[in-house]
Ligand SMILES: [Zn+2]
């Protein structure tokens with residue numbers, strides 16, 4: 001089996017990996033580069049972007065734009081596979097964005113033909129045996145893959161972490177479904193971010209619960225598809241006795257999760273409690289505004305609230321109209337609102353207006369947990385991707401494992417190492 005990292009040996013966004021055996025091509029992820037990436041431009045890959053596709057397939061680890069965002073540029077007949085709930089969430093997201101971004105209109109169409117796999121259930125494609133396993137990440141229904149062909153096995157991690165709500169079962173699941181592997185193709189996002197918070201999601205949830213009890217009116221800005229954070233905030237608001245408000249789009253995303261048959265949604269955490277999240281009403285006469293009646297204002301004044309907001313004119317206007325001394329919280333990486341960074345989001349910074357608390361924890365694994373993970377998996381070698389410093393990664397882990405530093409487009413043969 002041969003591996004080629006077409007992109008992502010030296011950057012975080014837009015990783016594209018190919019496993020090849022006997023003329024069959026199995027690709028993993030085809031997303032967009034991030035603004036902080038060096039910009040490699042459009043990829044030209046035989047068997048993926050052009051040429052004979054009869055022995056090609058693409059697996060998507062999760063719905064973040066840097067993993068799925070460019071699939072609309074691929075030839076229509078390429079078979080694509082992803083998680084079922086992830087596809088549903090992507091569909092709600094793309095339907096929401098399609099009027100503004102034409103690529104999302106394409107995405108809605110394309111998703112109809114995307115096939116789904118089930119967690120833990122192995123399937124084959126040509127000579128490849130593929131086992132998707134569910135991982136904890138800031139995207140729901142995210143996967144890692146055990147890929148085996150020619151007697152060689154690789155574990156492709158996707159984006160993941162060990163400090164989330166769903167991490168406690170991870171090691172058991174690895175034992176049960178993955179076992180030992182020859183190679184780990186591993187995300188290493190946080191290698192240059194030693195201070196990235198890897199506080200437990202459960203600790204963060206308790207902090208939110210205290211905050212909601214203490215402050216009557218809180219407005220939280222977070223990524224609308226960060227499902228675990230969203231349900232965490234919802235349950236924290238329930239416990240604190242504060243009404244929890246979202247707009248229709250956000251509620252649709254929550255409904256997808258609640259109504260899904262995912263193995264996780266049996267847990268009460270992904271279900272609604274004694275009352276459902278309340279939907280903010282739209283103004284019938286001006287669709288850029290929410291409807292704010294006097295009785296609504298009185299109710300908010302009496303009970304307080306937790307509002308899940310996004311940086312938009314509609315939310316800015318709502319916050320101006322409703323009562324209460326609002327505590328704003330940014331529950332995302334704060335690089336988005338730091339002027340001068342590549343990821344700077346001016347609208348979000350304006351909505352927060354400099355007065356906010358940052359309550360967040362990373363969607364990616366930290367280096368301490370990564371070592372724990374490698375010790376369990378005992379790979380013969382590690383190939384870092386999704387990282388801006390493969391060298392630093394190699395330095396950190398080469399004391400225990402060989403680290404193979406690949407370059408974009410370079411292929412190597414993976415052999416069964418004994
Ligand atoms: Zn991700």
Ligand SMILES: [Zn+2]
Nearest residue numbers: 064066067159
């Ligand atoms: Zn990513």
